[in-house]
Amino acid sequence: MTTDMMRMGSGAGFSSDRLGPAVDLAKQAELDWLVFETIGERTLAFGHRDRLANPSRGYNPQLAARMRGVLQPCRDQGTRIMTNMGVANVEAAAEVVISVARELGMKGLKVAAVLGDEVTDQLNDDTILFDYGGRTLGEVDRPLVGANAYLGIDAILPAVETGADVVITGRVADPSLFLAPIVNQFGWARDDWAKLGQGTLVGHLMECGMQITGGYFADPGRKHVPRPAECGYPIAAIDPDGGAEITKLETAGGMVNMATVKEQLMYEVHDPTRYLTPDVTADFSTARLNESGQDRVRVASAGGTERPKQLKVTVGFDGGLLGEAGVSYAGVNAAARARLAADILRQRFDDVPGMAGQYRVDLIGLNSVHGTAKPDAEGESQDVRVRAAMRSMDRDMIETMLWEVEAMLCCGPAGGGGYRGQITPGVVTHSTMIDRDAISPSVKVYEA
Amino acid sequence: MSRKVPLHDLAHARAGDKGNTSNISVWAYDPGDYPLIKDQLTPERIKAAFPKLITGDVVRYELDHLHGLNFVLGEALEGGVNTSLGLDSHGKSWSFLVLGLELDVPDNLT
Numbered sequence: 001m002t003t004d005m006m007r008m009g010s011g012a013g014f015s016s017d018r019l020g021p022a023v024d025l026a027k028q029a030e031l032d033w034l035v036f037e038t039i040g041e042r043t044l045a046f047g048h049r050d051r052l053a054n055p056s057r058g059y060n061p062q063l064a065a066r067m068r069g070v071l072q073p074c075r076d077q078g079t080r081i082m083t084n085m086g087v088a089n090v091e092a093a094a095e096v097v098i099s100v101a102r103e104l105g106m107k108g109l110k111v112a113a114v115l116g117d118e119v120t121d122q123l124n125d126d127t128i129l130f131d132y133g134g135r136t137l138g139e140v141d142r143p144l145v146g147a148n149a150y151l152g153i154d155a156i157l158p159a160v161e162t163g164a165d166v167v168i169t170g171r172v173a174d175p176s177l178f179l180a181p182i183v184n185q186f187g188w189a190r191d192d193w194a195k196l197g198q199g200t201l202v203g204h205l206m207e208c209g210m211q212i213t214g215g216y217f218a219d220p221g222r223k224h225v226p227r228p229a230e231c232g233y234p235i236a237a238i239d240p241d242g243g244a245e246i247t248k249l250e251t252a253g254g255m256v257n258m259a260t261v262k263e264q265l266m267y268e269v270h271d272p273t274r275y276l277t278p279d280v281t282a283d284f285s286t287a288r289l290n291e292s293g294q295d296r297v298r299v300a301s302a303g304g305t306e307r308p309k310q311l312k313v314t315v316g317f318d319g320g321l322l323g324e325a326g327v328s329y330a331g332v333n334a335a336a337r338a339r340l341a342a343d344i345l346r347q348r349f350d351d352v353p354g355m356a357g358q359y360r361v362d363l364i365g366l367n368s369v370h371g372t373a374k375p376d377a378e379g380e381s382q383d384v385r386v387r388a389a390m391r392s393m394d395r396d397m398i399e400t401m402l403w404e405v406e407a408m409l410c411c412g413p414a415g416g417g418g419y420r421g422q423i424t425p426g427v428v429t430h431s432t433m434i435d436r437d438a439i440s441p442s443v444k445v446y447e448a
Numbered sequence: 449m450s451r452k453v454p455l456h457d458l459a460h461a462r463a464g465d466k467g468n469t470s471n472i473s474v475w476a477y478d479p480g481d482y483p484l485i486k487d488q489l490t491p492e493r494i495k496a497a498f499p500k501l502i503t504g505d506v507v508r509y510e511l512d513h514l515h516g517l518n519f520v521l522g523e524a525l526e527g528g529v530n531t532s533l534g535l536d537s538h539g540k541s542w543s544f545l546v547l548g549l550e551l552d553v554p555d556n557l558t
Contacts, residue, residue, distance in 0.1 A: 041529075041530075262516055266462070266516065269518065270469070270509075273509075288513075370545055372501045
């Protein structure tokens with residue numbers, strides 16, 4: 001093990017992120033670690049639903065495809081893989097990685113699974129949900145699908161120390177996926193809050209994949225991104241003190257500069273002096289950024305103070321169904337016909353017992369996405385889509401809504417066309433806190 | 449004399465979500481414009497611009513050395529990603545609501 005410097009890459013920043021650029025990193029970036037971060041609050045709850053429907057599922061649906069793409073090049077390059085693609089079924093996910101390794105003839109490949117984030121059994125009706133007005137779990141009138149604590153480096157490090165080729169976890173704090181290998185490499189003390197804060201900043205910048213290399217950034221005429229269809233994932237070259245240079249493959253599209261790094265610095269951050277993780281209370285407000293070359297930004301000087309006493313827990317509930325349906329009006333007088341269609345729909349919906357106040361009707365092309373923010377900002381357009389949406393636990397109610405929208409083809413204003421309707425299952429998540437000593441993480445090692 | 453300039457001419461921004469809370473970071477392209485942005489783009493201004501959308505408080509954090517402001521908008525995502533009926537239930541596009549606000553730029557500033 002060297003202590004000079006380490007190189008980490010991101011291979012995914014969300015559950016459906018692209019695979020190709022991750023394979024490019026695995027083949028060309030000479031990484032110590034390639035990290036796939038794929039869990040959000042919703043994807044975790046959907047993982048629980050998948051596992052309830054089929055006990056052998058509940059992990060990231062792209063897990064096998066990703067492993068087929070990167071396992072061999074990572075082994076060739078001496079790159080280890082870190083991922084939370086275990087989602088709500090880490091053991092089944094580990095088995096999937098092993099079976100892909102066998103399929104590829106990679107005998108001896110080791111997978112370490114980090115277990116123990118699921119805390120569903122430790123909650124009860126009196127558990128207080130701090131993001132739900134302090135109400136209790138018992139007051140949520142929905143079936144519970146699962147609850148997971150955010151584990152940190154304490155849980156991940158033992159898996160890293162097994163030397164496994166692939167470390168797979170469920171719910172851990174996203175930056176911890178990067179911080180655990182960094183702490184392992186450089187031997188940082190677990191209470192060196194300043195270094196842990198800086199390492200957490202590196203993880204935070206990297207965890208969203210291309211959001212720091214030109215993704216979620218382009219704004220034509222203002223912010224130009226080169227070869228935006230071929231953006232590369234980021235690479236971090238990290239020093240023993242936690243300072244890092246963020247870059248990308250020279251052959252990849254996209255870019256890394258002060259602007260892309262700044263936007264990611266505050267992404268989903270509230271108070272920059274108190275970014276809470278299981279590992280540290282990180283302080284990003286002191287971070288220094290410098291462009292150190294073409295597509296290279298150095299980040300340093302973030303700090304930190306003692307870690308929070310408790311761990312955050314995401315509690316997932318059945319969210320019922322989301323129904324969405326639309327019909328389009330185009331050409332001369334389209335806006336007036338679409339507005340009339342919306343009025344007709346509202347009248348029809350309000351006549352259905354229980355539907356009043358439960359739906360929303362948008363006029364896409366006139367004012368929809370920002371309709372609540374700017375209710376009076378209605379423009380003119382010759383291409384307008386009337387969209388209705390509604391959530392309910394009652395499938396019949398949702399189907400009635402879809403039927404009413406489809407009926408507009410013959411019963412509504414002139415020239416309506418292009419009906420589409422869909423029903424998708426939803427989840428609702430809330431948050432609570434749990435004491436650290438209420439959880440007992442463990443590691444299970446598998447070999448191909 | 450001064451003129452109205454869209455914030456979009458002077459700054460870039462990114463929005464993120466946590467539950468029903470949106471955060472929007474705003475970054476001056478030119479450090480020279482940062483004091484003007486900081487002076488005029490107050491949390492009160494943002495809350496007053498979108499009263500139906502933002503039903504909670506707006507808090508501003510300042511990153512002067514990076515010429516950026518981070519706004520945290522409470523109760524501003526129509527319920528949040530799990531309950532909103534809107535098309536953009538993460539509020540990803542809220543950054544462009546803020547960039548559409550106009551600032552008064554004195555004529556002696558370019």
